[in-house]
Amino acid sequence: MFIPHTDADRAAMLRTVGIEKLEDLFVDVPEKYRFPTLDLPPALTEMEVTAELQEIADANESVHELACFLGAGAYNHYIPAAVDAIIRRGEFLTAYTPYQPELSQGTLQAIFEYQSNVVALTGMEVCNASHYDGATAVAEAVNMAYANFRGKRIRIILSPALNPQYRQTVRTYAEGSPVVLLGDGPDADLHADPNSLIPLIDADTALVVVQYPDFFGRIYDYTNLAESAHALGALLAISVNPIALGLLKAPGFMGADIVTGEGQPLGIPLSFGGPYLGLFATRKEYVRKMAGRLTGETVDNRGQRAYVLTLTAREQHIRREKATSNICTNQGLIALASTVYMSLLGKNGLRQVAELCFHKAHYAATEIAKLSGYSLWSPATFFNEFVVQTPVPVSEINDLLLDHDILGGYDLSQDYPDLDRHMLIAVTEMNSREHIDQLVEVLTEVSNG
Amino acid sequence: MNIPSELKYTESNEWINMDGKTGTVGISDYAQNQLSDIVFAEVIVSEGDSVKKGDTIATVESVKAAADVYSPVSGKVLSVNESLAGAPEVINSDPYGGAWIVKIELDNSAELDTLLDAPAYEKLIQEGQ
Amino acid sequence: MGEPQLCEISVAGRQGITFPMPDVPFTALPDGLVREDLPLPELSELDVIRHYTRLSHLNYSIDTGYYPLGSCTMKYNPKVNEETARYPGFAFTHPLQPVETVQGNLALMYTLQEWLKEIGGFAGVTLQPAAGAHGELTGVLIIRAYHRSRDDIKRDKILIPDSAHGTNPATSAMSGMRIVELKSDSRGNVDLDVLRQECDETLAGLMLTNPNTLGLFDEHVEEVIRLVHAAGGMVYGDGANLNALLGIVRPGDIGFDVMHFNLHKTFSTPHGGGGPGSGPVGVAAHLIEFLPAPIVGILEHGDDYLPPLYGFITPSKSIGRMKSFHGHFGMLVRAYTYISMHGDAGLRAIAEHAVLNANYLLALIKGTYHLPYDRTCMHEFVVEGQWPDAPEVHALDISKRLMDYDFHPPTNYFPLIVHEALMVEPTESESKETLDAFAAALLKIADEAHHEPSLLKEAPHNTPVGRLDEVKAAKELVLCCGVATLDK
Secondary structure, eight states, rough: OOOOHHHHHHHHHHHHOOOOSSGGTTSOOOGGSSHHHHHHHOOOOHHHHHHHHHHHHHHHHHTTSSOOOOOHHHHHOOHHHHHHHHHHHHHHHHHOOOOGGGGGGEEEEEEEEHHHHHHHHHHHHHEEBSSHHHHHHHHHHHHHHHTTTTOOOOEEEOOTSSSSHHHHHHHHHGGGGGGEESSOSOOOOOOOOOGGGGGGGTTTTTEEEEEEEEETOOOOOOOHHHHHHHHHHEEEEEEOOOGGGGGGGOOOGTTTTTEEEEEETTTTHHHHOOOOEEEEEEEGGTTTTTTTTOOOEEBTTTSSSEEOOOOOSSSSHHHGGGGOOOOOOOOOHHHHHHHHHHHHHHHHHHHHHHHHHHHHHHHHHHHTTTSTTTTOOOOOOOOSSSEEEEEOOHHHHHHHHTTTTTTEEEEEGGTTTTTTTEEEOOTTTOHHHHHHHHHHHHHHHHTTT | OOOOOEEEEESEEEEEEETTTTTEEEEEEHHHHOSSEEEEEEOOTTTTTOTTTTEEEEEESSOOOEEEEEEEEEEEEEEEEETTTOOOOOHHHHHTTTTOEEEEEEEEEEGGGGBBOOOHHHHHHHHHO | OOOOOHHHHHOOTTTOOOOOOOSSSOOOOOOOBBOOOOOOOOOOOOHHHHHHHHHHTTTTTTTTOOOBBTTTOOOOHHHHHHHHHHHHHHHHHTSSSSSGBBHHHHHHHHHHHHHHHHHHTTTTTEEESSSHHHHHHHHHHHHHHHHHHHTTTTEEEEEETSSSOOOHHHHHHHHTOEEEOOOOOOSSOOOOOHHHHHHHHTTTEEEESSSSSSSSEEEEEEEHHHHHOOOOOOTEEETTTTGOOOOOOOTTTTTTTOOOOOOTTTTTTOTTTTTTOOEEEEOOGGOOOOSSSSSEEEEHHHHOOSOOOEEEEEEETTOOOOSTTTHHHHHHHHHHHHHTEEEEEEEHHHHHHHHHHHHHHHHTTTTTSSSSSSOOSOOOOEEEOOOOTTTTOOOOOOOHHHHHOOOOOEEOOOOOOTTTTEEEEOTTTOOHHHHHHHHEEEEEEEEHHHHHHHHHHOOOOOSSOOOOOOOHHHOOOSSSSSGSSOOO
């Protein structure tokens, strides 16, 4: 399959190489292990494989069939048709990393525009070509902060309201490093506002990491936290939902030193968890400490404006063991999709989506809070996600919702033992009032026992 | 290749110029040539720091390579060249003059004996090519 | 004049897509938290489509031409992959849905784990790593955790051949390990004497790319692995070059303890201009319990009437989570599709033809280009891009001149141990005619290098842009459109 050689080609080529048969190419491979039989199903044609894959896909229930109120780090947003039309173009899809700029100006300018849009959105000064996802972007922020202080500051404070999967990822990445991670232990007060982290900051602290909106959907102004961190020489990283930034004050204007985020809401399909997009922006003074690809504008030898990967001497292929990170790719095509999305929506469209999410979520929260047995967990301001205290375990409610073709919210007891019977509900522009009213109606069934 | 005879060198291409107990440190003409156009230089020690021989004192980057600069001797940093950050290309144009990196007061002058003189350094470079 | 930047064609008041008005009551926006300005561009849909279509024309790609980039396996990316990955059942499922609602996804992941185990000769596989380098990090953290679980904490040394990819040492450093570089011998193999000296009680492991970045299968690989194991170390396999080994040999069979697969190289998922990749990791039986969480397993076995219930499992001594959710699922669907279309014989044919193409191309040019390690190569080879009688021409110049002949250049200046390296990986999906044309261009360029070197020094001539001022880019650091900079 996908091998164009005819028998005549093969014979001619073997003759040129000076061997008789294909097997002769593999004499360096230990004979006793050579040419194993692989226990795999027989090869399928394209016609057969599409039928088989369709059948597997049909064994799932997608958010096309279910009304989705599940978020917790991945969100169901509308994806304009133009996004896929661009990223399916073979010229973008089947190009490699733009190491040869003369043949890669399309990819390079697209990355430059991605960087521009993310800088605009976050209110930061520089942005790289992306990391794998929101979780690894936070792990790289920790890496960067540690490297920034050359190992002289080792404390990293993680908000307990930072996505649990991000915190787990940071812990895995930090396994071989001297950093000490704190702030999110089992005794952390989940109701406390971000200023509760301030007493933890000391002269040994490299970084404080918070989320905006936080994992529970709450929005806080982190300006005071940033000032407190800076007063002791520490950095502040804010992990964002980029859709929220269509409406909300940019973290760059709160004093963030690093902004990371999960870029999936920007026109990327849910796709059962990936591939997504790790946003990563910082201030100019830290640009050389930032890992990852970076595209810069320059000129060519004909005097034309052109783009090239720059500051590559920071990266693993040159620095090897002295590089800040081993990252070698970005999320190229996904970053392109998000750029097309941001460009289509523009300043007004993104604001419109953000406001739709905000209003619909608040309508849902208001209606649910009226039900007996249900209440909102936090009085804090929120964006499009909120926590509801439920009368029975969340899993029971979700089973019932599923019977009504509704994908219920996230069961917080999975990550926070104290939040048994707490559901995190996400609402986006995709949820019609009818969906929300249906959700409320089914919840009523449970509240009535 | 310019290898001034009055300087001492390291195998990692630093030079040191002694004036009494104080040594001025930089990277050699050969090193800057290998790196090509230098676009960034950062001295990572400060006045008053103690350094040991072999400690990293600066980082230098071109568009295709990066190099750490190591202290050729142990001692106390008396001053650092603040102008390098703004004009790293001086390392290409004037490696033994304007591109000095730090001045160090030596703890132990005997350490100088472990360094290479100009002919030995020249031989080392030729072997490496 | 090149394509303008989006910010330059932005016109206030344009919008490429609109959304319905809210169908719910309005809520007051939060005081003090609403942003004043959002400096994103404003464009029509046609503006955006035309802009990116034009940009796409400035790219070289597999779909438009031959891309023999060494170490990158730029094989054809079948279009059917793009179809299957977009089936709504795959593309529109949420990663946190109840497992009962995503049995298709989980069955696919479980099966792909099983297939990769079979192809690589491993006992366990995680699909979570997002890319090759991410797989390396996973693998080295597994090796570290293994030694620590045995209270063998002094083992912190990772051996890495001097021909290795830069990700290997960067990964080891990120994992808190100490790196010792191993010299290669005169035939491009690991130097066994050097290896023996480093096999001590601090040895955590060896990271080995086999075939290595010279395109050579290590002739002593069994002895290398035996020595590392005898000293108590683990052997990590960098699966970058697995395309040469499909159905030829299973790395697990010859003793590799851990290996990452690059689905974007070996299994045809598109490179996408630099990602997303996908880097599943396979491990031998003694390392299964250290795999990152979660992996897909069978929660309840099926019978004649009921299919099994698939779900997520956390290995008992897991190193933890490497990223959000379960890996680059969309890439897994593509790789699953590709493997389904090949089966046992089809996979072996991939490796055979990838290696045949490399040796054929090498035979056509090796009289003209110096081959520093003259052996039968695997799926790629490395020649020198310079001649003693034309010393002013460098590998870079040859690469740039190839662009004038409508070819993408090989990888240059890697591996570091070859002078003026040109690293060529033809891949199996290219025809004899393409290889002949590419070889003809290389021979013509060699001739030009000797008789008209300025053609190379000034190349490329026929590309949208010429050689770039990289020094200016690095010094001035213009990293985003003017309107989008932060000027408070």
